[in-house]
Amino acid sequence: MFMKKIQWFFIAAALITLITGCGDSTTSGGVTPDPIPAAPSGKVAQNYISGATVWADRIEQDGIGDFQILGEELFTQANSGNQGDFILPATPSYDYVLASKGGNDVLLGITAFPMMAPKGAANITPITTLVVFEPSLKSILGGPGVYDTDIAFTEGTNPYVLKISKIIELLAQNTKGSSQQLALMRSMAAQMKTAINLTDAARKDFLLGIMDTLAPEDAKASLKAKAEQYIDPEIPAFLIPTQAL
Numbered sequence: 001m002f003m004k005k006i007q008w009f010f011i012a013a014a015l016i017t018l019i020t021g022c023g024d025s026t027t028s029g030g031v032t033p034d035p036i037p038a039a040p041s042g043k044v045a046q047n048y049i050s051g052a053t054v055w056a057d058r059i060e061q062d063g064i065g066d067f068q069i070l071g072e073e074l075f076t077q078a079n080s081g082n083q084g085d086f087i088l089p090a091t092p093s094y095d096y097v098l099a100s101k102g103g104n105d106v107l108l109g110i111t112a113f114p115m116m117a118p119k120g121a122a123n124i125t126p127i128t129t130l131v132v133f134e135p136s137l138k139s140i141l142g143g144p145g146v147y148d149t150d151i152a153f154t155e156g157t158n159p160y161v162l163k164i165s166k167i168i169e170l171l172a173q174n175t176k177g178s179s180q181q182l183a184l185m186r187s188m189a190a191q192m193k194t195a196i197n198l199t200d201a202a203r204k205d206f207l208l209g210i211m212d213t214l215a216p217e218d219a220k221a222s223l224k225a226k227a228e229q230y231i232d233p234e235i236p237a238f239l240i241p242t243q244a245l
Contacts, residue, residue, distance in 0.1 A: 007129075007194050009109070016235045032145060039088045040088045040091070040098060041086060041088065042086065042098075042123040043083065043084040043119070044086060044112070045084050045123055046165070047106060047108060048107070049103040049112040050103055051104055052086075052100045052112060054098065054099070055069050055076045055078070055088070056073060056094075057073065057096055057098070058073060059070075059097060065116075067101070067182070072092070072094065076088045097119060098116060098117040100116075100124050113126065113173065120144075121148040122150075123150050125150075125151040125165060126165045126169060131147055131148075133190070136193050137192055141161055167227055168210065171188070172185070174219050187213075192210075193200060195202060208224060211224045212224065
């Protein structure tokens with residue numbers, strides 16, 4: 001009799017544990033809570049950028065942040081790996097854009113210029129930076145999966161998107177200072193939003209026109225000559241140089 005009581009005691013205890021454990025996965029109303037969103041992740045890419053500081057930059061005005069790591073933003077910062085990969089350590093509770101600064105181009109061995117990407121973008125690239133400044137460019141440049149593609153992996157990348165990225169790189173690498181480089185990309189974004197439904201030939205002329213407008217005067221001729229080597233409409237993406245020309 002005593003042994004039966006012990007057996008019933010352990011059965012009852014197991015049932016209580018089971019019921020309690022089931023209750024842990026729901027709210028008091030029996031509804032399963034929404035899953036916690038995954039922390040932002042992706043790649044920092046001009047070529048791949050290692051050692052860049054990446055963080056969720058709180059939006060202040062005009063849909064962009066102040067490009068400083070302050071307050072809660074300190075808990076979101078991470079460094080990119082050798083293949084440009086990053087994952088933020090926390091999911092931001094505020095509205096933000098992704099931002100990157102510093103780091104080194106693993107192919108060229110030069111310091112990367114600053115970049116941004118809209119919330120939800122798959123990667124941080126020169127193209128996503130344009131979209132932060134001019135959100136209408138997201139659809140003009142192909143929408144999700146095209147505008148935010150891994151620009152360092154040229155196979156399968158939209159050739160026009162890749163050529164725009166290389167124009168940005170040429171200009172930014174010949175512009176000193178992060179603020180000036182970001183201002184350059186803002187100016188380019190303002191011009192890009194007018195480039196709708198262009199033919200391939202017109203796209204080439206348009207990109208050369210941007211070079212003519214934004215390139216430093218003392219380097220304009222040489223930069224335009226370099227740009228012409230890979231913005232020809234006949235050149236597919238996989239033949240576009242990934243190293244400095």
